[in-house]
Every structure is written in structure tokens, then in C-alpha cells.
Amino acid sequence: MSRVLQMVEESSYLTIAKVAAITLVAIPVGLSIQRYFWRRDLRQKVWQRQTECQVAFKKLNDDLNSLNFDQEKLQAICDLPTSELKEGLQSGKYSALEVLAAYQTKAQNVTKRLNCVTEPILEAEADAKSLDEDTEKEGLLHGIPVSLKENYQLKGYDCTMGLVNLIGKLWEDDAVLIKVLKRQGAIPFVRTNIPQIMMTYECSNPIYGRTDNPFDASRTPGGSTGGEAALIAAGGSLIGFGSDIGGSIRVPSHFCGCYGLKTTLGRFSRKGTTSLSQGQTLVSGTIGPMARDLDGLVLATKAILCDYMYELDRSIPPLSFRDEIFQSKRPLKIGYYVNDGYLQSVPACQRAVMMAKTALEAQGHTVISFDPPDVPWMWTELYMKTVAGDGCRTFLEALQKDIPDDCVHMLLFSSKVPRWLIWCLKAIIGISTQDPVQTQSMTSLKGCRSVYEWWQQAKAVEAYKDKFLKKWSDLGLDGVICPVLACVAVPHGSVSSLLGAGTYSMLYNVLNYPAGSLPLTKVTSEDVQQLENYPDRRFFEKNIKKASEGSIGLPVNVQCVSLPFQEELVLRVMKEIETGLKSMGDH
């Protein structure tokens, strides 16, 4: 009897063991199969999207061939500065259709080299034809083709922000800004590439791939409005639009040598632009124009600030473009700095600021030294902790069932590390990076833990704004000039090890000040030689120094800043610098 019982007991142990073993194998196998299928679905979605884009490009090409325009004339149109093209369109010297064909052809050629356009907007041809029938030609942008960052909602198109799951979610209406552009006679003609989730200075995603810098294909054009900057700088567009929550208009403009303007939150309507940060209202993303020349940047700003925008979005204060500020001859007092107290900018960026200073002085303005307060603290405790306020949950959720791009891997990893582990890692990493600010930024990625903490965060941001404004006002400043970033365009894949270089831009997102990015010079061999004296003790410094090797010939911009809602003053400072340089024979 006991033998029988023993056998039953043994067999039930065996059964349990078998079930346990099968479960242990089945669960991971099941999960792997599930994972295999959803990844296969995602890849299929990507493949379908890429095929659709190829078909659209092919259709565009066929349409262009059938129009049979003279190629030399088209190239000559693309070489015109904004003011001449505008005049030519207004006087009827050029038709909207031939200007469109010129830019469609050019953009197609540019994107073959740089992969900066995600897809053409095929409705553009009909828009151009109807503009050519219009005898009034009243719009400020009559017949000018404009390019749009992929996150601008356009009727019948999706905004993926590089997320495969958002492919095919088509918008039923245009963004307010697009409606205004069309009312002003502009023709949206291409959409441009972005980095996945738009939270880095790289420009790549698993749907549309990676965009290269027009000056050096081994480098990034910057992000997140990288496709725009590359296209404009390579001559494929005259005016475009981007968005900026940490430098995404100014940094790509600087990396590619074009013009950009981050506006004050509330100056342009953001209705109809897509972003994962919309629920985060402390350091808000804003939008703005980018252009090949300063006239284009001014024209685009004027065109948007019109009654029609205020009609479409009643939440925007009706503050039209104030020409009296832009054209004023009043002497200005401008502050400048080349070192923000965290990371010194590289010699080329310093030289550009000093060139701007000399140019302003030549124009009769006063330029004095200005030290922005507490920048390292502002970066980790205000900027990072706010933009990652929910502990990156929104970003992580969006990426969770998607294909993460290489450009988000580092941020993805850092934001997944639990808080307790960060404390341990901080000690180890702190020793190796020699930079407590950098290690603190990892904690900041954990965001705020409670509504109480979020309220404290809001208070801290307001207090910092007051402190900064007091310093500015005590000096009686009209504006500030400084680097856009601590370095120039960096190699692909290196951004996450250089993030601290972004404090120069991120500061003005925390403050919500309008800021322009003005191309001034190119890196010289002397600039590179002087890198010998650039510090290299800390992790970011080492990486900035390394990324700056071989940077001769890359563009260098200067950042021009003014107080909230003073976009006209920012543009005036940019104009004064350009005029000053021209008068000195330097531009």
C-alpha cells in the first residue's frame, strides 16, 4: 500500500515538475512569438509607408517631366534670394507653378543626397495653379513654396514623429499655421524629417531613416527640425517651419547654417502641431520659421502675425508685426557671453559671438558682458526635471510597443533605470565623469514624484525667471547674444554623450524668451588648432573636444535673444549684426 502511495506521490511530483518546465519554456516562447508577430506588423507598416512615399515621389517626378520646364531657368529661380523671388512672383515675372516646379525639382535632388524630405505634398500643384489664376496676388507669401516639419498636421496626412504606431492616422484638418500660410499665398510642398519623438539633436527614425548634414554627411544636421535645416541649407527650400522645446529650431539652423526663430509661447498659434510634450505646460514647446536668408525669416514672421491667425485661434493675443520696433534706429544695449558657467563653448562659437559683438558696436550699439545666473542648476533642476516631469512616462509609453530608433536608445536606457539604482550609479559615474551636474541630470530624468513636487517645480521655474529678468533689467539690456550650443555640428550617434552642450539653447525655453539663430561664419583651421586649449577634464568636455575634430568648414551661428513677445527686436538684432558685418566687409 505504502509503495502504491509512494508511486502516486512520485508521479504527481513528476507532473508538477513537467507542468512547471513546460510553463517555463512556453511563456518565453509565447512571448517571443507574440513579439515576433507585432514586430513583423510594425515592419510591414514601415515598408508600406516607405512604398507610399516612393510612389508619391515617382508621381511628382512624372508630373514635373510632363510640365517640361527649362531646367536652367528652374535652377536660376532657386538661386534667387527671398526678396527677389517675392518681387518676381508679385510682378508676374515668374508663375507660382514654375517656382513650385523649381523647388520640387531641387528638393528632390537634395533629398536623394541627404534624405531630408519625408514625402512631397502632391496638392501643391493645384494650389499653385489656382494662385496663378488670382490677379490680386495679395498674400505676403504669394507663390512661395514652403516646407513643413513632419509634426505639422496637414489634412489627409499623418504625423508620426517617427513612431511606427502613428503611421496612417490621418488628420482631418490643417494646422492653424498651415491655414494662415495658405491664406498668405504660400504653397506647402514637402514635409521634412525628424528624430523619433523629437527629443534629441539627431535626425533619424525607423520610418524615414537618417538625415545627413549638407556640409559633412558623417555628421547630423541637428534636431529635431533637422530635415528642414538640411533642406533649406542645401537650397531645396527658401522658408520652412519647425518646433522647439530645447533648441530644435536653433540647433539645426546652427548645424546647417540657416536662419531660425524660436518664438515666445503664445505669439504663434500652435494649434494643429503634434508633440508628446503637450501636457507639460511649464516649459512648453513653441514653433517658428526657418529660412535661407534673413529677409525670408522676417517675411515669414510678418505673414503669420496676421488677423486671420487671430480669427482662427482666439487664444492668441492680436499682436501684429511691429515694424516700428524692427525698423527702429534707437541704439541698443546688448549683453554677450561665450561661457554660460557650465560648459565653455568651442573657439569657433566664441569667435562668432565676438564677430557679432564687433558688428553691433560698428552699428553704434553698446555691448557688455552678461553672465546668465545658475545655468548648471537651471539645466538639471528646471529644464531636465520639467521636460521629464512625468518621469518620461509619456515618452516611454509611446516607444513601448514601437521600434525604438538608435537616437533614443541612450535616453531610453537612462529613463528606465530605477531611482535607487541611479543613486548607486551616481557615485560610480560621478567619479568617472568628473561632473556632478551630469550625474544629477540622470536623477532629473525621473521627474517629479507628486503634484506637490510639481507645484514646487513650477514655483522654482517662476523664481528663476524673476531672478534672470532682474539681472537683465538691472543692466538695462535690450537683448543678449551668445552661442546656440557649446559646439558645432557633431558626428551621427554622438548627441547623447554631448547633451550638456545644449544648455545655451534650453535656457531660453525655460525662460520662454524668443531667440533667433543667425549664421555668421564657418569653422577655420585656427579655430580647430585652438581646441588644444579647450578643457577636457569632464565627460561632456572630452566629447565636445573629440566631436570638434575635423570640423573645419562647418557653419557657426550666433543666438540672438530678447524679452518675451519681442520677436521684432530679435530680428532687428539679427539684422544689425548682418548689416554691421557687411559694412565691415565680413559677410
Ligand SMILES: CCCCCCCC/C=C\CCCCCCCC(=O)NCC(=O)O
Ligand atoms: C526615450 C525616452 C526618454 C525621453 C527623455 C525626455 C527627456 C529628455 C531630456 C532632455 C533631453 C532634451 C533634448 C532636447 C532636444 C530638443 C528637443 C526639441 O526642441 N524638440 C522640439 C519639439 O518637441 O517640438
